[in-house]
Amino acid sequence: MSQSGQAVGAIGPTGIPVLILKEGSSRTTGADALRANMMAAVTIAEMLRTTYGPRGMDKMLVDTLGDVTITNDGATILDKMDVQHPAAKMLVQIAKGQDDEVGDGTKTAVIFAGELLKSAAELLTKDVHPTIIINGYKKALEDAVSYANKIAKPVSISDEDFLARAASTALTSKAVHGVRDTFARVAVRAVKQVAELRGDKWYVDLDNIQIIKKHGASLADSQLVYGVVLDKEVVHPGMPKRVEKAKIALIDAPLEIEKPEIDAEIRISDPLQMRRFIEEKENILKDLVDKLVAVGANVVVCQKGIDDVAQHFLAKKGILAVRRVKRSDMEKLERATGGRIVSNIEDLTEKDLGYAELVEERKIGEDKMVFIEGTKNPRAVSIVIRGGLERVVDEAERSFRDALCVVADVIKLPLITYGGGAFEMEVASYIRDLATKIGGKEQLAVEAFAKALEGVVVALIENAGLDPVEYIMKLRASHKKEGGYKYGVNVFTGEITDMSELGVIEPLAVKVNALKAGTEAAAMILRIDDVIAAARSKDVGKKPGEPGKKEEE
Helix, strand or coil: CEECCCCCEEECCCCCEEECCCCCCEEEEHHHHHHHHHHHHHHHHHHHHCCCCCCCCCEEEECCCCCEEEECCHHHHHHHCCCCCHHHHHHHHHHHHHHHHCCCCHHHHHHHHHHHHHHHHHHHHCCCCHHHHHHHHHHHHHHHHHHHHHHCEECCCCCHHHHHHHHHHHHCCCCCHHHHHHHHHHHHHHHHHHCEEECCEEECCHHHEEEEEEEECCHHHCEEECEEEECCCCCCCCCCCEEEEEEEEEECCCECCCCCCCCCCCCCCCHHHHHHHHHHHHHHHHHHHHHHHHCCCCEEEECCCECHHHHHHHHHCCCEEECCCCHHHHHHHHHHHCCCEECCHHHCCHHHCEEEEEEEEEEECCEEEEEEEEECCCCCEEEEEEECCHHHHHHHHHHHHHHHHHHHHHHHCCEEEECCCHHHHHHHHHHHHHHCCCCHHHHHHHHHHHHHHHHHHHHHHHHCCCCHHHHHHHHHHHHCCCCHHHEEEECCCCEEEEHHHHCCEEEHHHHHHHHHHHHHHHHHHHHCCEEEECCCCCCCCCCCCCCCCCCCC
């Protein structure tokens, strides 16, 4: 039953209508509401479906300002799409949650949720109640997660080749496919550099890895810097452009005479007074620079501004200075160089200085940058990404982030599974066998869960241009054999292959999180049987004095 554009209410016992919602509200109930929500969510999943796997396609997204984004990263596609339907927004949030939690597997989560809803739609036509479907899905999820932990293979995080294979698998479906091995090696070295052992667990903060994008050159020219790169240039041409064995002062205070907060007036009656006033300003700045020299600093990194006069004095003393550096970069420098950020130069001591083997200004593309390398405690590293086009560099950054997240996931939870559809097929086979022992209508829901898992593999096969029915049958047969859990589809050759030999491995954390996220999204949508939408205001976005905007549909 659906009502819209009128006051929604009910007929009282006396036959007099009782108004409940105000005019313009709309209400959709029962099967209509469920069908509309499921259709919206499945449409989002179908949009992402063609981008799944190494043979997936890309999407071009154009925003209201005409800016173009070309990507096949699931989280980015959903983020840039201006999704309006409330049920479709749930899938967008699921993808964002998956991206925040494990950094990869967003498309798996959304496609899986779409497949669960498609299977649920078939069960609803057979008069299976949504609650029974949800219970079946929850039961199947619990069993799937416990079985996934059983078949997962433990790995040693000191094995860099293994970590690189996991990163390389994550990059296979990206636009950087040609240089994936180079990128994977860089990602492993970067994550291992910032990983910390706390108690008996590893902790990885990816914010300590700085990514800088500069177009020009090729993707293969991307490099890892053991230290911090500042996207700034040396402030004065008279300063040295290279300082070895640098002692770095990190200052969160302006090297300039601050103007009073309220307007002040100085009356000068004699030119000598004017001269003394200017000289006094110079003396204050000279004292600040002398203080820096006295503690032994030969590099100054300042978060605020540096006055022209102060620049002159610093250049005379042979000190390299950089100004207006971002707070996040200052904190990375503090961590990497072992220095301390000082808010008052008077308090600066030799102990507060950071150390680096080399501080040098270099030209990257059109811009000059300051490289700080060979730091005392390189718990912060930088990756400089190059690429011929700005769009390529942007996509390379998104790919790098996925690779970094995958390596971090394996380090935090050193368990892996096999890709190419091997994991999904194995779990689906186990769940299907389990369903026969359950009985009742719930059995249908558990079987639907297994079918949805296979639906994810079907997307992979279809995107490779292969016949899904033939390959699903071949995979089912392979997974019945001893050690069959390793077998998946090689989408490049069209063969059913042992994925451990190909090195197609994925973190268990990514797969399990995708199953949980997809099931939660499907269960939430299946629970909704009534959609009550308030009337949209006709004056949204109207400026005073403007005629009311026409209501958008």
